[in-house]
Amino acid sequence: MENFVYNANPGRVIFGSGTISRLGEEAERLGAKCVLVLSTPEQAGQAEDIARHLGSRVAGIYSKAQMHTPVDVTSDAMRTVERLDADALVSIGGGSTTGLGKAIAYRTDLPQIVVPTTYAGSEATPILGETEGGRKVTKSDPRILPEVIVYDVDLTLSLPVALSVTSGINAIAHAVEALYAREANPIVSMMAEEGIAAIARALPLIQANPQDRGARADALYGAWLCGVCLGSVGMALHHKLCHTLGGMFNLPHAPMHTAVLPHAVAYNSKAAPASMARISRALGGGEPALALYDLAKRLGAVMSLQDLGMPANSVGDAVEQAMSNAYWNPRALEKKALSELLELAYRGDAPAPR
Structure with a gap:
């Protein structure tokens, strides 16, 4: 066998059916008391339903995530983070929402919980691709990597x-x-x-x-x-x-x-x-x-x-x-x-x- 180097990224994975019921305890593990929930406009209703599992920890829902993580959307979301004094993020959806959560975490180092509803896979990476002026720029940083991923098979049953x-x-x-x-x-x-x-x-x-x-x-x-x-x-x-x-x-x-x-x-x-x-x-x-x-x-x-x-x-x-x-x-x-x-x-x- 040839020599090799393997770097394992830290992270906690919860996998199964009905696992969104554990969102509250996962937020508790992170010490989060003021959580901003993120989604796309199309998934705002689903995000509201899932956010109920966080109880009183929910500070608000920001439902303007967009494909390719435009920098201007992130700037707008940052104003909401600052206004609410959020201490954690929960991203619900696919790569667009996960990307927004990562972009915020890159700027703030806030802990992230990701609840994927597609097969994007970006929730498992410390990589962020942001778009500005017709160019997508990729960066990698430990702050970008989500701390917790909650995979709930039930949430994918309605994926077209x-x-x-x-x-x-x-x-x-x-x-x-x-x-x-x-x-x-x-x-x-x-x-x-x-x-x-x-x-x-x-x-x-x-x-x-x-x-x-x-x-x-x-x-x-x-x-x-x-x-x-x-x-x-x-x-x-x-x-x-x-x-x-x-x-x-x-x-x-x-x-x-x-x-x-x-x-x-x-x-x-x-x-x-x-x-x-x-x-x-x-x-x-x-x-x-x-x-x-x-x-x-x-x-x-x-x-x-x-x-x-x-x-x-x-x-x-x-x-x-x-x-x-x-x-x-x-x-x-x-x-x-x-x-x-x-x-x-x-x-x-x-x-x-x-």
């Missing part, structure tokens, strides 16, 4: 199938890139393969029966593993492209990741053969890029960036920005090849071998 699919494949993207990350190690690779496999076997069952608790639990468990991978090692081309596209064009987060992932995998396939073998095994066999594309398409995901709102004739600009501050990647970033990659994703075509 379409969002379940794209949210799940977004989570798979974290594990895929962890397998060929520069800091890859046996522990993360083990979690990555298990996370991909858990989600890949769960999503078709969820499509067939959204109330399948076993499949929902599998998907949520897989999302947590994939999130741990994301928080433990660096990412590569796929995440760089998605940060670029999200910041420039405000494309929907999980559907965008779903559309781009097969093409990023195809780009790196020859540069990371051992990783590709593990991805193939986790997906049940086949060439990984095509297997991911076929899985997403079979489950009804939109595979065209054009259909997701990417403007015409914008591939060149996106490639220029992506290469201007490039991530490490197992294969060198080549302008022509990246342009071809994004053109395929723009049209929604199957990934091409590279």
Whole structure:
């Protein structure tokens, strides 16, 4: 076995059904007495219901979280934090709400409890991506990592199938890139393969029966593993492209990741053969890029960036920005090849071998 370094992130995970009933005791463990609850506008009602488990600790609900964590929304939320003198945060929802909680914690070091309702996985990472002026900037800091994650399978039963699919494949993207990350190690690779496999076997069952608790639990468990991978090692081309596209064009987060992932995998396939073998095994066999594309398409995901709102004739600009501050990647970033990659994703075509 080769030498390796593994950094484990601290954190407490509560997993199961009905676990939101433990929110009050988890807040008590953190010494929180004045909690600000966060959500998107669409989940404000759900956040109110869940917040009842915190009792008198609830200081207020801020329900303006937005996709890609715009800095101006965070600034507005900070005024609420200061006005209420909040001493803890509870983020209820997907990556948008979790991102806002992280942005506040980065500025204040307030403790966070996250109650995920999607398969985003970002709740398990010390990573924050913020958008300002058409550019998404990523930072990592111990203050960003949530202290507690409360996974309640019951909260995912109402997650629409379409969002379940794209949210799940977004989570798979974290594990895929962890397998060929520069800091890859046996522990993360083990979690990555298990996370991909858990989600890949769960999503078709969820499509067939959204109330399948076993499949929902599998998907949520897989999302947590994939999130741990994301928080433990660096990412590569796929995440760089998605940060670029999200910041420039405000494309929907999980559907965008779903559309781009097969093409990023195809780009790196020859540069990371051992990783590709593990991805193939986790997906049940086949060439990984095509297997991911076929899985997403079979489950009804939109595979065209054009259909997701990417403007015409914008591939060149996106490639220029992506290469201007490039991530490490197992294969060198080549302008022509990246342009071809994004053109395929723009049209929604199957990934091409590279």
